[in-house]
Amino acid sequence: MTVVWIIVCSNIFKYLNMNPSRKQRRLEMTLKEEEKKAVLGVFEKYLTLWIAICIMIGLLLGRVFPDFGIFLDNLKFAQLSIPIGICLFFMMYPTVVGIRFRDVKNAVKKPKPLLLTIIANWAIAPAIMTLYANLLLQGNQDYIIGVILLGMSPCTAMVMWWIMLAKGDLAQGLINTAINALLMVLLYAPMAGFYIGVSGITVPWDLIAFSVTIFIALPVSLGALSRRLLINRKGEEWFNETYIESVRRISIIALLLTLIVMFSLKGDIILRDPILVAFLAAPNLLHYVTMIAITYSASWLSNWNYETSIDTTLIGSSSHFEVAIAVATTAFIKYPGAALATVIGPLMEVPLMLSLTKFGLWSKRYFPRNERKRE
Numbered sequence: 001m002t003v004v005w006i007i008v009c010s011n012i013f014k015y016l017n018m019n020p021s022r023k024q025r026r027l028e029m030t031l032k033e034e035e036k037k038a039v040l041g042v043f044e045k046y047l048t049l050w051i052a053i054c055i056m057i058g059l060l061l062g063r064v065f066p067d068f069g070i071f072l073d074n075l076k077f078a079q080l081s082i083p084i085g086i087c088l089f090f091m092m093y094p095t096v097v098g099i100r101f102r103d104v105k106n107a108v109k110k111p112k113p114l115l116l117t118i119i120a121n122w123a124i125a126p127a128i129m130t131l132y133a134n135l136l137l138q139g140n141q142d143y144i145i146g147v148i149l150l151g152m153s154p155c156t157a158m159v160m161w162w163i164m165l166a167k168g169d170l171a172q173g174l175i176n177t178a179i180n181a182l183l184m185v186l187l188y189a190p191m192a193g194f195y196i197g198v199s200g201i202t203v204p205w206d207l208i209a210f211s212v213t214i215f216i217a218l219p220v221s222l223g224a225l226s227r228r229l230l231i232n233r234k235g236e237e238w239f240n241e242t243y244i245e246s247v248r249r250i251s252i253i254a255l256l257l258t259l260i261v262m263f264s265l266k267g268d269i270i271l272r273d274p275i276l277v278a279f280l281a282a283p284n285l286l287h288y289v290t291m292i293a294i295t296y297s298a299s300w301l302s303n304w305n306y307e308t309s310i311d312t313t314l315i316g317s318s319s320h321f322e323v324a325i326a327v328a329t330t331a332f333i334k335y336p337g338a339a340l341a342t343v344i345g346p347l348m349e350v351p352l353m354l355s356l357t358k359f360g361l362w363s364k365r366y367f368p369r370n371e372r373k374r375e
Contacts, residue, residue, distance in 0.1 A: 047165075047252070051354060053072060054259040060265020061260065069264045080210055080322055083261045090254035092215050094162040094247035096174060097223035098240070101169035113304065113312050116266040117154075117176045120295050120316035123186055126152040128290050130195045134281035145196055146341025147283050148329050152191050154180040155318035158258075158353075160215075162314050166357035167364075169307035174220065176315050181212045182207065184323065192327065211322060259350060266343050288352050291317040299367075306367035310360040318353060321346035328363060 062069040075082040129151025133144045155177070163173040231239045261269070270277050295316035299309030322344060328338040 054256045058260040058263025059267040061264040087258040092219040095160040095253035107172040121154040140335025142335040143341045146338035150324040150345040153320040168310040173311040306364045
């Protein structure tokens with residue numbers, strides 16, 4: 001007890017003898033930190049509410065002004081929706097601008113998480129989705145095709161934002177996402193042909209290349225460049241405490257705008273035929289739950305830390321809906337229901353991924369499983 005009092009009194013004495021300017025600087029820093037926490041707290045604490053409100057706004061826009069959704073849907077470049085592409089870019093940049101080159105180098109040295117995401121995305125996910133689609137959508141070939149196309153397209157865009165929100169390892173997530181994007185070029189067509197039973201499927205190379213450029217190459221390049229220039233000019237402390245916090249707010253706004261656009265595109269049919277939406281959502285929901293259970297459990301049993309584990313789970317359970325929609329609308333014109341089935345998936349994915357991030361933060365204390373045996 002005496003020792004504690006000595007330490008406390010010593011700190012008080014140091015503070016009282018601190019020169020006024022130093023006291024003021026410390027007080028100002030404390031006030032700034034509290035102000036940042038308060039502002040970000042409003043965004044992050046009530047993020048679920050903001051997401052729900054934006055989903056409702058999107059649905060109402062699509063229902064009351066269906067021409068608005070049609071107009072947005074026609075704004076495309078290389079089969080990618082321009083409004084969604086812009087929003088996703090502004091979601092991606094804030095997530096990668098803070099990644100340091102040495103973090104990427106360290107992530108490359110950990111091949112096991114990458115291997116698990118590859119197995120999950122290309123060996124387990126297509127088979128699981130095909131099984132659920134055939135069991136739950138019997139006799140509806142259009143919808144089965146669309147659901148399978150969605151189940152075998154690993155996410156390369158929005159997943160980085162979820163990793164940031166879940167406080168995962170962004171460098172590891174970037175490496176895993178980039179590799180899976182490249183594998184999509186090689187594996188998507190033969191895998192889709194195998195599970196759907198159709199040969200000669202045309203893969204939208206332009207869409208995949210454009211997606212990788214917009215959602216990976218461009219944000220990472222701009223992030224590395226702006227990081228270097230701003231740190232050299234303003235200092236690392238300003239960059240970490242001011243700049244990154246500012247662009248994070250932009251990323252949240254971009255997410256909310258993305259939701260409004262996405263739900264307005266199909267708001268009319270969602271509100272007009274909710275039973276059909278639930279019918280198509282069933283295999284997607286089971287697929288998400290199954291993949292989350294497999295990847296999160298495998299990560300925990302492998303004794304990885306939380307950051308690596310949540311990366312693997314998010315990448316192994318999310319989907320690249322743009323590619324699935326493009327293939328459904330070009331290669332399966334004779335099956336109009338396929339395109340609709342691919343659209344329902346991403347509408348479910350947002351609330352599911354948000355729930356997963358919250359669950360991940362709650363379960364963080366259980367990782368790694370055994371600290372002593374951790375690699």
